[in-house]
Amino acid sequence: MNHPTPQNVSPGAAEGSSVSAFADSTSDYSATLEITKEVAEFVRTARLSDIPRAVVEQGKRSLLDGLGLAVAGSVTQAATIPGELIGSYGELRPDATTLGTGTRMPARFAAFMNGLAIHAHDYDDTQLAVRSDRVYGLLTHPTAPVLPSSLALVERANGTGADLLLGYLIGVEVATKLAEAIDPRHYDDGFHATGTLGTIGSAAGAARVLGLGDHETRIALGLAATQAAGLRENFGTMTKPFHAGHAAESAVFAVELAGAGFSAASDVLEARRGFFHAAGGGYDSTAVHEQLGRPWIFEEPGVSIKPHPSGSLTHPGMGALLDLILAEDVRPEQVERVTVGTNRHMPNALIHHRPTTELEAKFSMEFCVAILLLERRAGLAQFTDEVVRRDDVRELIERVDFGVAPEAEAAGYNNMTTIITIHLRDGRRLETRASFGKGSPQNPMSDEELIEKFSDCLAWGGVRTDPQALADRVLSLEEEPSVVELLRSFVVS
Structure with a gap:
């Protein structure tokens, strides 16, 4: 698809005038769009x-x-x-x-x-x-x-x-x-x-x-x-x-x-x-x-909808890696190193290669790989300062290499193509890849998975309301006569 080219306003354009719209590439159409x-x-x-x-x-x-x-x-x-x-x-x-x-x-x-x-x-x-x-x-x-x-x-x-x-x-x-x-x-x-x-x-x-x-x-x-x-x-x-x-x-x-x-x-x-x-x-x-x-x-x-509390660019790789860990029963002590390759935009957002806080860890591909290898899960309980600073986490992060892979770059920036290779100490190599994470339209969360996440969030914040009953009300929101009444169930008693 050829995208239209902008037409610039001339230097003498009147104060407050609008820039011309991008010209239609298939015709002579060009007019100011409001x-x-x-x-x-x-x-x-x-x-x-x-x-x-x-x-x-x-x-x-x-x-x-x-x-x-x-x-x-x-x-x-x-x-x-x-x-x-x-x-x-x-x-x-x-x-x-x-x-x-x-x-x-x-x-x-x-x-x-x-x-x-x-x-x-x-x-x-x-x-x-x-x-x-x-x-x-x-x-x-x-x-x-x-x-x-x-x-x-x-x-x-x-x-x-x-x-x-x-x-x-x-x-x-x-x-x-x-x-x-x-x-x-x-x-x-x-x-x-x-x-x-x-x-x-x-x-x-x-x-x-x-x-x-x-x-x-x-x-x-x-x-x-x-x-x-x-x-x-x-x-x-x-x-x-x-x-x-x-x-x-x-x-x-x-x-x-x-x-x-x-x-x-x-x-x-x-x-x-x-x-x-x-x-x-x-x-x-x-x-x-x-x-x-x-x-x-x-x-x-x-x-x-996110399955993990980290930057969305980590999620395709995290989902594929977790499946591989479980299928091959990979233990952290077996791992010599892990390589993760993506397009060039992803390291531009996942900027914390040696995180020291949970906020930095959310934008660290290295941490996300390490915590899955260590705990086989990555939820709210794994993204805390205490976990990020653990010696075993910091040591395993040093075995993760994250960079650009030509194959992932060629897949286009609208994909989050992530290619992961686990190099084991016994010489074996295990590889996996994904372009979309769990929760995407290509691999959506079920209602049960969504409500389980909702329930975890309520509990994390100290709200003891019945999560299934509350979720049912929100999922029928257009029938709620009063938002004021609904929100009373979203606060700590």
Whole structure:
């Protein structure tokens, strides 16, 4: 497929004029596309009854996953530090709930806390790339930034589960389509798309929850885009989940300001000095123009739900390695070394080769290989500072070599092709490979596996509610008459 080429605005273009859309490669068509206006119209007109049933069902699975992760993340240090700081601000309006702790605070702060918590363990869902020049990491974790803004505003208004579900689906759709459209330079040069595109998508969903009109929605998108932020150098620190919380909080502030009459650029996405060009150097209009809901992201290509609390780029290799370990009964003392080969983008995200904290370990292929060899599992209990610093873990990490493999590079960046070879001390070599991990649409989690993960997250956060009964309510979210009542089951008794 030949992608369109951008047409630059001439140096004498009028102040505020929009950049020309990417020219259609199959015709002489070239005209200015009002992408921001198109997004706002989609936000305003989408109806839950018109969304395909399969999209709704898949969306509820990711939403369930996100709610459980908010509880699990609420007990992390990354969540308790800002939680205590916000608590020190004095008496605040108790508009919305911080899941897990049950602390009530203004909607924007609740959105921040829940967004941070969902992303705190790096266990949240991942957008799948469509195009071969987009590595998975170039795109987003959609639920962490998008869900909390709609959740806080629906709770404040005592809205219904259907209100929440629609806002969430709209926000995820906008965030993911914009992520597919922006030039890959955005991620390559250091932006964290969950913090940037997530802010805009979160504002889109929140705008629908508040019932903003067309003009106000465009203003909200302008305010969201100007707050969009997040740098990948912070991967492996508390600031990575901060990006998701900041995105959700910024979205709430953006829609509230827009609803109050604040002003902003109404063409912020496509304008010459707007988001796509400033943050990415350009965009592919064919990825977003007339693509919102055509099809929905939850239908094609799908969203991946994580089986391990680590960077998604580790997951294909982890799944294949665990299967090999179990099939061959591989013991760590048998292993001389392990080689892991991927495309060049994956080491650019998995940057911690000798991790010293659990946050760094989430972005360490070496740790993920070592812990599977040692414990044959990699869940919340394995990603702790204490485990990462164990002598046996550190020693085995030294036997893992991680780098670029030409075969994986040739497979395309939209695949996470991972080739693993275990060199045993007896001279044997065991090899395995995978391009997609457990939880991807190609290898989805069953409902039972998803609810088991949800149950583990509730328990990790200290919530003793019956997980199956609560999951059943969330998976029938459109029938919930009150989000306020639902959320009472997501806090520590």
